[in-house]
Amino acid sequence: MSGYAGKILKIDLNREEIVKEATPLDLIEKYIGGAGLGAYFLYKYVPPEIKADSPENYVILGTGPLNGTIMPCSGRFSVTTLSPVTEIFTDSNSGGDFGPELKFAGYDMVLITGRAKRPVYIWIDDEKVQLNDAKHLIGKDTWELDELLKKELGDWRIKTALVGPVAQKGVLYGSLVINKYRTCGKTGVGTVLAQKNLLGIAVRGRKGISIHDPIAFEAATEKILSSIKSSVGYPLHSKLGTLGVADIYQESGRLPIKNRQEAGVPEELYKNICSDNFVKNFKVRDVACFNCPVHCSHWFEVKEGRYAGEKGEKPELVSLMIATLLGFYDFGMICHYQNECNRYGIDMMECGNTLALAYEAYQRGLITVKDTDGIPLEWGNIDSFEKIFEKIVNFEGFGKVLGLGVKRAAEHIGGGAERFAFQVKGYGMSLVEIRNAPHWGLAFATASRGGDHLKALPTIVGYDPPLLKDLFGDQPPEEIISLLEIKGKGKLVAWFENYYAVLDALGLCKVGYKVGWIHPKDLAPALSYATGISFDFQRLMECGERISNVEKAFNARLGLTRKDDTVPLRCLEEPVSAGPRKGEHLGTVLPQMLDEYYEARGWDKETGLPTRTKLESLGLKEIADELDRTGHLAKS
Amino acid sequence: MKIEVRLFSFLCRLLGKDENRYFFSMEIGEDATCSDLLTALHIPENIPKVILVNGMVKKEEYLLQEGDKVSVLPPIDGG
Numbered sequence: 171m172s173g174y175a176g177k178i179l180k181i182d183l184n185r186e187e188i189v190k191e192a193t194p195l196d197l198i199e200k201y202i203g204g205a206g207l208g209a210y211f212l213y214k215y216v217p218p219e220i221k222a223d224s225p226e227n228y229v230i231l232g233t234g235p236l237n238g239t240i241m242p243c244s245g246r247f248s249v250t251t252l253s254p255v256t257e258i259f260t261d262s263n264s265g266g267d268f269g270p271e272l273k274f275a276g277y278d279m280v281l282i283t284g285r286a287k288r289p290v291y292i293w294i295d296d297e298k299v300q301l302n303d304a305k306h307l308i309g310k311d312t313w314e315l316d317e318l319l320k321k322e323l324g325d326w327r328i329k330t331a332l333v334g335p336v337a338q339k340g341v342l343y344g345s346l347v348i349n350k351y352r353t354c355g356k357t358g359v360g361t362v363l364a365q366k367n368l369l370g371i372a373v374r375g376r377k378g379i380s381i382h383d384p385i386a387f388e389a390a391t392e393k394i395l396s397s398i399k400s401s402v403g404y405p406l407h408s409k410l411g412t413l414g415v416a417d418i419y420q421e422s423g424r425l426p427i428k429n430r431q432e433a434g435v436p437e438e439l440y441k442n443i444c445s446d447n448f449v450k451n452f453k454v455r456d457v458a459c460f461n462c463p464v465h466c467s468h469w470f471e472v473k474e475g476r477y478a479g480e481k482g483e484k485p486e487l488v489s490l491m492i493a494t495l496l497g498f499y500d501f502g503m504i505c506h507y508q509n510e511c512n513r514y515g516i517d518m519m520e521c522g523n524t525l526a527l528a529y530e531a532y533q534r535g536l537i538t539v540k541d542t543d544g545i546p547l548e549w550g551n552i553d554s555f556e557k558i559f560e561k562i563v564n565f566e567g568f569g570k571v572l573g574l575g576v577k578r579a580a581e582h583i584g585g586g587a588e589r590f591a592f593q594v595k596g597y598g599m600s601l602v603e604i605r606n607a608p609h610w611g612l613a614f615a616t617a618s619r620g621g622d623h624l625k626a627l628p629t630i631v632g633y634d635p636p637l638l639k640d641l642f643g644d645q646p647p648e649e650i651i652s653l654l655e656i657k658g659k660g661k662l663v664a665w666f667e668n669y670y671a672v673l674d675a676l677g678l679c680k681v682g683y684k685v686g687w688i689h690p691k692d693l694a695p696a697l698s699y700a701t702g703i704s705f706d707f708q709r710l711m712e713c714g715e716r717i718s719n720v721e722k723a724f725n726a727r728l729g730l731t732r733k734d735d736t737v738p739l740r741c742l743e744e745p746v747s748a749g750p751r752k753g754e755h756l757g758t759v760l761p762q763m764l765d766e767y768y769e770a771r772g773w774d775k776e777t778g779l780p781t782r783t784k785l786e787s788l789g790l791k792e793i794a795d796e797l798d799r800t801g802h803l804a805k806s
Numbered sequence: 807m808k809i810e811v812r813l814f815s816f817l818c819r820l821l822g823k824d825e826n827r828y829f830f831s832m833e834i835g836e837d838a839t840c841s842d843l844l845t846a847l848h849i850p851e852n853i854p855k856v857i858l859v860n861g862m863v864k865k866e867e868y869l870l871q872e873g874d875k876v877s878v879l880p881p882i883d884g885g
Contacts, residue, residue, distance in 0.1 A: 405815060422879065629883035630883075653863070654863060
């Protein structure tokens with residue numbers, strides 16, 4: 171089998187049983203691999219009566235057929251599970267080099283279920299796979315753990331995916347930290363491992379990956395590499411990463427402040443957190459993930475101020491959440507808390523949203539210092555922030571409320587706090603003002619893992635009408651690329667969800683493969699040359715659509731309907747304070763876009779549920795039958 | 807008339823500035839449009855870009871006014 175490592179690892183922690191199976195060809199042809207196969211296995215093995223903290227929940231690590239190859243940006247892998255934050259489908263994805271190492275050890279997927287009777291970690295050393303005792307590692311932060319495991323196992327080249335102490339203490343949004351500086355951050359996948367008494371996975375692989383037609387594959391990858399390096403997005407991302415995108419957001423009214431009460435940071439403050447300031451005063455060098463020409467990460471060093479001496483990697487757009495949402499405009503502080511979140515295994519996004527909710531609740535008098543352990547939650551008060559962050563890290567006092575995530579914290583606070591809890595389906599939204607980019611609002615509303623922009627990432631870089639015509643037919647190019655146009659965006663978001671499901675299944679990074687960086691149709695020959703399985707672009711996109719439908723079916727089976735495909739009330743009812751849509755909200759346009767989205771998806775507009783016709787057209791009759799039996803299939 | 811110009815990403819480099827943001831004021835003729843401004847800045851027509859005037863999306867034929875804040879951004883998106 172080419173492209174693939176050829177084996178799936180199944181680990182039952184209840185029985186401490188480890189089984190190796192061949193990667194099934196029939197499933198590859200339907201789901202490709204990575205997060206695609208992850209969605210299939212999660213639907214199959216985690217029925218609706220299972221809760222995230224049940225031993226029966228699964229954690230599914232998936233690589234993908236192009237992961238670990240010479241394909242550019244091929245370091246990504248996914249973790250699929252039932253989220254403890256949302257209790258719905260989730261997958262979370264990381265770069266770095268853990269995914270490739272797993273493939274070099276010989277495994278396409280790792281399926282983990284059960285709950286160990288003792289604290290353990292999984293040690294994968296090529297063919298040798300074992301559960302090692304981890305009692306002596308409890309409570310260590312992920313940086314200590316990474317170094318201890320490398321010492322204990324006697325190999326500094328080991329790659330690690332580790333759970334931090336916050337997940338062990340009970341914070342629901344514990345992340346899985348990859349080699350210290352990368353994370354599967356979203357939706358609490360680290361907490362699921364902790365609930366299984368599993369501290370992480372260490373892997374060392376020494377095998378290669380077989381390629382079906384190496385010469386043709388190399389030529390296909392060269393073409394894609396050339397496209398990436400000549401794209402209009404490359405100069406910005408290769409120097410600044412997503413910090414450069416923050417400058418674009420700031421200028422176009424899409425950078426929210428103070429829990430999204432306003433859009434746009436005052437210039438005299440923004441200059442402190444703009445990308446140019448980072449490059450001049452903090453950046454030491456660029457850092458790349460496995461085989462990535464974009465190198466969008468950076469090594470930083472804080473030279474002066476309160477956090478002088480801090481060194482680490484990868485402040486990015488999401489790292490600005492605690493800055494703009496809470497009123498801190500100090501890159502030293504941003505770099506410090508980037509490190510703190512990585513050390514303790516905290517999802518920056520959920521943490522930022524939850525704190526922002528609490529700060530606004532404090533501003534509005536819904537909570538006082540009596541509720542917050544005496545800590546005044548004042549915008550921009552660094553002393554208070556340090557104290558409340560520590561409460562979350564220790565999961566104590568008011569930190570026990572904040573550690574449950576933005577939705578649960580809003581329910582606890584009450585008094586209408588739900589109105590300004592920035593979450594969708596229970597998960598906090600990433601840092602963008604969606605009222606100034608309505609179809610991004612739609613992408614948040616429909617994302618299968620909750621308030622997240624990366625499931626669809628409905629963005630086209632540059633302006634290339636022939637490419638747009640090739641992908642989207644007769645839809646006018648101006649309509650497709652406009653941030654403000656509503657018409658056609660439902661269809662566009664559905665298309666992008668399918669496309670990025672393909673990338674997550676292949677094991678590639680979304681940054682380098684945005685439409686406009688490359689021509690998406692160039693993926694199909696590369697995959698065919700790598701695997702020897704004939705994929706054309708239409709077939710790839712059908713796989714993406716199938717994966718999206720399985721994720722949808724998983725959530726539908728849990729009872730989610732159209733009412734869950736929405737955005738926070740502030741975005742639906744309150745006008746945005748600045749930007750190209752100043753004075754407008756999404757109240758009327760979101761339902762219009764949703765109607766068009768469901769139509770493009772072949773789902774029922776009224777309920778948002780999948781239809782038998784669509785599911786059967788994708789070969790998902792068994793899923794249609796089950797949804798029908800349980801009352802979760804559209805009636806029409 | 808005097809306007810404020812705000813360039814981003816590789817558009818700054820066209821003016822020799824190795825920064826992601828480059829802001830400056832300049833004088834331009836009374837009947838100047840955004841297109842005239844781009845010509846004055848030697849920004850090639852075929853380069854993809856988005857134009858904002860005072861934060862609002864405008865087309866190249868938009869007639870500029872005294873004190874306008876004109877942002878020229880590359881169509882780059884996504885975090």
